[in-house]
Amino acid sequence: DAKTTQPNSMESNEEEPVHLPCNHSTISGTDYIHWYRQLPSQGPEYVIHGLTSNVNNRMASLAIAEDRKSSTLILHRATLRDAAVYYCILVRGGSNYKLTFGKGTLLTVNP
Amino acid sequence: EADIYQTPRYLVIGTGKKITLECSQTMGHDKMYWYQQDPGMELHLIHYSYGVNSTEKGDLSSESTVSRIRTEHFPLTLESARPSHTSQYLCASTKTGPTGELFFGEGSRLTVL
Numbered sequence: 428d429a430k431t432t433q434p435n436s437m438e439s440n441e442e443e444p445v446h447l448p449c450n451h452s453t454i455s456g457t458d459y460i461h462w463y464r465q466l467p468s469q470g471p472e473y474v475i476h477g478l479t480s481n482v483n484n485r486m487a488s489l490a491i492a493e494d495r496k497s498s499t500l501i502l503h504r505a506t507l508r509d510a511a512v513y514y515c516i517l518v519r520g521g522s523n524y525k526l527t528f529g530k531g532t533l534l535t536v537n538p
Numbered sequence: 539e540a541d542i543y544q545t546p547r548y549l550v551i552g553t554g555k556k557i558t559l560e561c562s563q564t565m566g567h568d569k570m571y572w573y574q575q576d577p578g579m580e581l582h583l584i585h586y587s588y589g590v591n592s593t594e595k596g597d598l599s600s601e602s603t604v605s606r607i608r609t610e611h612f613p614l615t616l617e618s619a620r621p622s623h624t625s626q627y628l629c630a631s632t633k634t635g636p637t638g639e640l641f642f643g644e645g646s647r648l649t650v651l
Contacts, residue, residue: 457636458636459636459637461640463640465581469644469645470628470630470642470643470644470645471581471628471630471640471642472642473639473640473641476637476639514581518636518637519636520635520636524636525571525583525586525594525596525597526571526583526586526630526632526640527583527596527597528573528580528581528583529580530580531580
């Protein structure tokens with residue numbers, strides 16, 4: 428299975444944009460890039476996903492490199508409620524796949 | 539709003555007891571997963587299922603077992619609980635296909651004394 432690499436931690440100030448990077452140099456053509464986040468004492472929640480094109484939704488934007496070997500989750504204006512562990516995972520197309528999470532990036536948001 | 543439920547939310551039990559953690563979803567999802575997570579640590583996949591009567595072991599070896607007799611139900615059982623089983627167990631489900639969102643339950647926090 429293709430692996431992802433993320434920084435262990437990042438820090439941001441409230442109301443500033445945050446760019447969370449993810450490297451996935453061994454990504455295959457059928458792998459979708461998914462992002463999840465886990466707030467303290469909660470289960471992970473879906474944030475966004477994409478295949479090749481950049482994606483936007485109400486929570487965040489996902490910028491995918493042209494060669495697809497890296498991606499960046501963008502929080503346009505960080506709030507204190509965005510403090511969480513952010514996971515970047517690859518989900519393979521096909522009938523069967525297992526979903527594994529790495530260590531993720533712990534985002535701290537300063538007031 | 540995710541329609542996936544886990545019970546019990548919290549369980550404190552003595553060594554040697556048999557326990558079953560329940561997980562049910564009402565979304566008709568074929569794929570279901572169990573993850574184990576210690577405080578401040580990463581999620582580890584311990585079991586998953588692609589559908590009724592299919593179960594697979596995950597990346598982290600676990601003494602627990604699972605069953606999938608009905609689409610909506612994916613219980614996890616420990617035949618003889620030990621203190622090393624103390625952890626949080628998270629259940630999740632998703633529809634078939636790589637674009638499906640993974641929905642998580644609120645978790646079952648197990649403490650074995």
